[in-house]
Amino acid sequence: LVVSDDTVAPLYGARVLASLEAAGLRASLYTFPAGEQSKNLTTYGKLLEHMAREKLTRSDCVAALGGGVTGDMAGFAAATYQRGIDYIQIPTTFLAAADSSVGGKVAVDLQHGKNLAGAFWQPRGVLIDPDCLDTLPDRTFSDGMAEVIKYGMIFDRAFLDFLLENEAKDNLETVITRCVTLKRDVVEQDEQDHGKRGLLNFGHTLGHAIEGCSDFSITHGSAVAIGMVLASRAAYKMNVSKTDETKLLCKLLQKYHLPMQTQFSAEALVSRALSDKKRAGDRITLILPEEAGKCVLYPISTDRLLDFTKQGLNA
Secondary structure (H helix, E strand, O other): OEEEEOOOHHHHHHHHHHHHHHOOOOOOEEEEOOOHHHOOHHHHHHHHHHHHHOOOOOOOEEEEEEOHHHHHHHHHHHHHHHHOOEEEEEEOOHHHHHHHOOOOEEEEEEOOEEEEEEEEOOOOEEOOOHHHHHHOOHHHHHHHHHHHHHHHHHHOHHHHHHHHHOOHHHHHHHHHHHHHHHHHHHHHHOOOOOOHHHHHHOOHHHHHHHHHHOOOOOOHHHHHHHHHHHHHHHHHHOOOOOOOOHHHHHHHHHHOOOOOOOOOOHHHHHHHHOOOOOEEOOEEEEEEEEEOOEEEEEEEEHHHHHHHHHHHHOO
């Protein structure tokens, strides 16, 4: 079963089905409305019912053809249908290719927070064709750059310099390969997010809060970009960062047409962030840069999150 949304399916659905059938596989296409608003229990339930109607068995496979929402939706359905069947990722957005298609995190959103129902379910394979990115609007490409910049901020200062000195669009295979390699190495060490994998959430605690406060009118990449700025600024003010890396980060975000500020109040963001799955009781783990290319896990009590957020908001 090929799962896609109503934006991607008209572009690539028929071609993928024809390719699978030419290889001797029986394949069908399931499509749902595009957008984060579809990443919910209702859409997930409809997909499971379709899989049952199609009489998929544990020897069958699901292919996620699309961006991060499709990968999450199809992956979570595969993880839970008949207690788990195989799936593969075929990402068609920059964000999905460079980040979300790799690592086996699959989930849907609940009313009270993003990705609160999900599983760790590794795909049997990830097929990334950079030519699929040719059809992306500039805004969607920029969204993916937020996650790309994130990898440089966490692990690789030289990669940040590369992104400043070169155009990512002209070096897609190099950029995607570097991100996938960095993520693979972390996931192999900490598949289920008990330690080092948490570093990959740099910018995401407040980023997810921004998404939620906007009813997802602010895209994931844009929200993460703002979240990284807030975290970087607050880290310097809290003496976690040796130097203020916010200027370098903003230079990169500006180059790739990403936002750097939000109109939401600290109170609104914290209220939303306290539903984040990175919270453990009265503590939440932030990911903060000590310097560009090196982030650390930084647990704080939830009653300090408001002050942290205010420091991030105040330039």
